[in-house]
Amino acid sequence: MPQYNGSALKLGIVATALWGAVGCTTPQYGQRQIIAAAAPESTAMAATPMADEPIGTITAATDQPAQRPADSAADTGVNLQPDAPLRYVVQRGDTLWGISQRYLIEPWQWPQIWYVNDQVANPHLIYPGDVLTLVWHQNRPTVVRAAEALPTEHWSPKLRESALEAAVPTIPLDAIRDFLRRIRVASADEIKRAPYVLGFADPHLIEGAGAQIYVRGLGDAAHGEFEAVHIGEQYLDPDSGKSLGWAVIPAANVALLAHGDPATAYISRSEREVRAGDRLLPAQPDRYTAHFYPRPAPAALSARILSVFEGNTHIGQYQVIALNLGQPDGLEAGHVFNVMQSGRHTRDPLTGKAVQLPELYAGQAMVFKVESQVSFALVLHAQREMHRLDRLRSPVAGAP
Numbered sequence: 001m002p003q004y005n006g007s008a009l010k011l012g013i014v015a016t017a018l019w020g021a022v023g024c025t026t027p028q029y030g031q032r033q034i035i036a037a038a039a040p041e042s043t044a045m046a047a048t049p050m051a052d053e054p055i056g057t058i059t060a061a062t063d064q065p066a067q068r069p070a071d072s073a074a075d076t077g078v079n080l081q082p083d084a085p086l087r088y089v090v091q092r093g094d095t096l097w098g099i100s101q102r103y104l105i106e107p108w109q110w111p112q113i114w115y116v117n118d119q120v121a122n123p124h125l126i127y128p129g130d131v132l133t134l135v136w137h138q139n140r141p142t143v144v145r146a147a148e149a150l151p152t153e154h155w156s157p158k159l160r161e162s163a164l165e166a167a168v169p170t171i172p173l174d175a176i177r178d179f180l181r182r183i184r185v186a187s188a189d190e191i192k193r194a195p196y197v198l199g200f201a202d203p204h205l206i207e208g209a210g211a212q213i214y215v216r217g218l219g220d221a222a223h224g225e226f227e228a229v230h231i232g233e234q235y236l237d238p239d240s241g242k243s244l245g246w247a248v249i250p251a252a253n254v255a256l257l258a259h260g261d262p263a264t265a266y267i268s269r270s271e272r273e274v275r276a277g278d279r280l281l282p283a284q285p286d287r288y289t290a291h292f293y294p295r296p297a298p299a300a301l302s303a304r305i306l307s308v309f310e311g312n313t314h315i316g317q318y319q320v321i322a323l324n325l326g327q328p329d330g331l332e333a334g335h336v337f338n339v340m341q342s343g344r345h346t347r348d349p350l351t352g353k354a355v356q357l358p359e360l361y362a363g364q365a366m367v368f369k370v371e372s373q374v375s376f377a378l379v380l381h382a383q384r385e386m387h388r389l390d391r392l393r394s395p396v397a398g399a400p
Contacts, residue, residue, distance in 0.1 A: 079105035169290035297335035315386035337392035
């Protein structure tokens, strides 16, 4: 299927390391956890829950097609790729979405084929070096780790320490790295109450790292580190007209030196210039996690595109879009939407009246960051160009 690139960001491949077990809880970066792995104890024990034999012979090849068993006539509702591999060794630089595409025509169906082993911690995470095997279990295609697919061996826990951040990310992190560094969302009230840069120790219009600055509105109880931010665009709900918040662009980290009115501070690190009038918000730790699993957004949810990161008119693959739904709406990281291009208007040749044409499938996007009123998604597939205000709907298997 052709991809529409638009002015898309170049996809960078994130190298990950280590192989190990997988996980379902959301880890913090840098955390290490003891994970149960597997070592064969006996080949004479009862079969594991994955008792169905793998299809065909498992070899070192990664491109063998997986065939439905002859006695599996029932429709599983899962659309496997015709050349889905029987065996695949996870590589550094893989993403969960990319692995899903190897097996599924509809990659968001991954939860329907992935075997969740509740005997190990974090069973949803996949690591470089893991061997994935396609088997038929209870008349359904299922992807398991090769060890979990063996029907005649009993496995006892073996401790292995594995860095959770080594798991393959769900989406390519280089495609969203700049966004994560450059955009925050703040309410109008937060901005109104935030302290601001009064001026600089030296008579300059802008300043950078190492400069001393003066700040008003901090208060005597203020402490810790702050971010000087530029105020960006306002997010307005296209359906209700309600303000959903403002995009604020971090410019620099600011450390307090002395209280007062004005207070004295200095710029400890800067990404861009600091100007008089910039607001100061409490510094945010990087709480983003790359480990979630793709699944269809709830059918009841319908979102609209508010804007595209870096302000392009046409939206293509691997660009970040802002949506008009947030946490209270039930949106979660990993939710996948179909992006529907708004139907254009055409003139009826007989009546002369304008007629709006139906929506057209334009591509798919996955939510990766959710705020209180807005969320952000990465366009993973683009069949045709997308635009601001286009609608997003939950995908349906076999029907874009």
